[in-house]
Amino acid sequence: MTESDDRTGTAVPVLALTGVSKSFGAVRALRGVTLELYAGEAHALAGENGAGKSTLVKTLSGVHRPDTGQVLLDGRPVEFHGPADAQAAGVAVIYQEPTLFPDLSIAENIFIGRHPRVRLGRIDRDRMHASTAELFARLGVPLDPRQPARGLSIADQQLVEIAKALSREARVLVMDEPTAALSGAEVARLFAVVKALREQGCAVLFISHRLDEIFELCQRVTTLRDGAWVASEPVAGLTHDDLVRRMVGRELDALYPKRGTVPGEVALKVHRLTREGVFTDVSFEVRRGEIVALAGLVGAGRSEVARAIFGVDRWDAGWVEVDGRLLPPASPTAAMSAGLALVPEDRRQQGLVMDQSIERNIGLTGLRSLRRSSLGPVISRAAERDRARDWAIRLRLKYNRLSDAVSVLSGGNQQKVVLGKWLSTRPRVLIVDEPTRGIDVGTKAEVHRLLSELAADGMAVLMISSDLPEVLGMADRVLVMQEGRLTADIPRDRATEESVMAAATGRAA
């Protein structure tokens, strides 16, 4: 099954791992993993969160050194003593969150460590700017080399990283979930650039949770599960289900287990809400038992509407009602006591205190109710632990101890902790912003099951999502925003990829 490609016999892989293992304390992140990257080939790395993909990337990029096994460059064993060694060998890595220097100019970001020089070793700024402009021209990107990197969109930051790889004449381009935060158009532009690089003979390693992208971009795929190698095979001839089965190791429950519900009375009513320059005249209702999706392109103003409803940002006009009572503006405290909960998009920055324990994080939203009545404002540790354990079980959280810091959990489990934190406030209206971004399929299905159950129990759910299959699979109604305005309200039976995208991009449906 795995040696069907005749290439393996003839060509020598540019970069390869053989039998690589890596442990962190008691955790075995990689166990005897083998991977071969060939020039001119895009190779996908698939696996659930925690399967060892990131560790593998960091082994290729010289951040980690394997405990056993070898890294082979052009068939010869090499040892990378740090990222600089890997770069010198022609390995360029683009991380999910680009690692640029916000205070340096774009050109300097590209040439850091290898500035072009004039006599006495001084930096040749003119040449640096000219070379950068040339790189951008090759990539077809309209960026100014002199501009500081601060303020660039994630998509542009990735293009700067690609320009950096290009300038180093990288032979291997490793991309760790580059598309997680990109809109459809940005993904298309990225893919065009990557395909061109591949055709020029670059070896590409591509990681994504979006299986469609793997099928679109890659020729071969290697699957990891729990740190172990499962399969390496050509993409052609594989189906989605095959790939999911390799990743999960079992048949998956339905990915969109949406239960039919009868919507009850209106729980959340938003009337002509406006925040100048951000969103305008947004009106909608969410009923009990309903899951309403808020779709649209990245930057359409969806998260901003959610933040305003929850009182994080203030609004300039309009009003919000929860269960028929007006919500005061700009007060998350009032929103919480009215029964609102907001699970934010960026769980690391906004959803969790990364260094604190699971139980502390879950308890954070309910500190008042955790008080020991006899002692006044003193938190009961026992109550905190009970609550955390309760939610950990309900959410099927995978953890070692409740006192572990959330930073050691995988992305999917972190998202469950954020969900637990907000669900423990027993909200009447739940707003979730990109609830499954960067989460593996297994956990994704669990989050969907949970949302469906919550709605069936009478909760009103507003789900912001850029994942169209998720929107179509989970929502009773789809609201679409475009450039700060609500452009469509589509019932479940009429929602299709075409109708939603048409409304999101402003083309007439």
Add this chain to the structure above:
Amino acid sequence: MTAVTASTRGVVDLVFRAREASIVAALAVLVAVTAGANGNFLSTQGVKDIFLNAAILALLAVGQTFVIITRNIDLSVGSVVGLVAFTVGGFLAADHGRGVLLAVLLGVAIGALCGIVNGLLVSVGRVPALVVTLGTLYVIQGVDHYIAHGRQINAVDLPPALLSLGNGSVLGVPYLPLIAVVVMLAVGFYLRSYPSGRDFYAIGSSPEAAGLAGVPVRRRVMAAYLLSGALAGLAGVLWLARFGTVVADAANGWELQVVSAVVVGGVAITGGVGTVYGAALGALLLTTITSALVVLRVDPFWQQAITGALLLLAISVDRLLALRVARILRRRNARHGS
């Protein structure tokens, strides 16, 4: 599209240049007002005093800039100045045959040693810089007091050559500010024009990205502390040369003045941004304010309060400008992004 880009660059550039310009403007206003109120302020001696005082602060500010640009801090510099001033003073007082150059080398070496200790603890020990240098501040002070044992160094014990370094001049320009300007220009040129100089900015801008980009983070942080310590050692010798009389707690508390000068001079306390020119100008501004307040007979209490207010003003302006620049950049990106 290109028009937008060009104007954005103009705005961004302006904001970063504006700092040096606005300090110069503030200086001009301050000098004009004070001189108007009291003509003695601009007497030859008055101006010379300001430059002599500013020179030592500026040297320390240049060293501190290095450290702060890498997103660290060096609070031990005041103690290093005190220790060096006293030990070098004792060294010279013991034998008048010892030369000034030897004294300078000894002072720089002692300072560099203190810098190495700080650098090792911060870069290899991975202890937060604030804690490390707060610790070494007290340790070095303690060593200084132990060595001094209540004694003091007097000007009469020192070789005249050293004292003339502190108060003499060449072609009418006193040595001290000359040294400070030379050091500032050299360091400024290095930081801007050499690849390894840019590493310091990269580290402060994003330590994580610096590591991934193959920047030798530990070595550079180490170098920043080494340089800050060495310049503090040099400043200690100059302090001795200028004042002649030194007790153990010389330059006590100067670390905060130095950090203030650097921040007022536009070096971001969060790292990655700023120039040594700005920092040196900040030192000159703070010194001039102190002198002006003395000339204007303002209560010493107010001098400190005004320094503090200036610091808050500088930080607030930085914050406002940063927000404005971010907004401009965001708007620009929104325009060509979608």
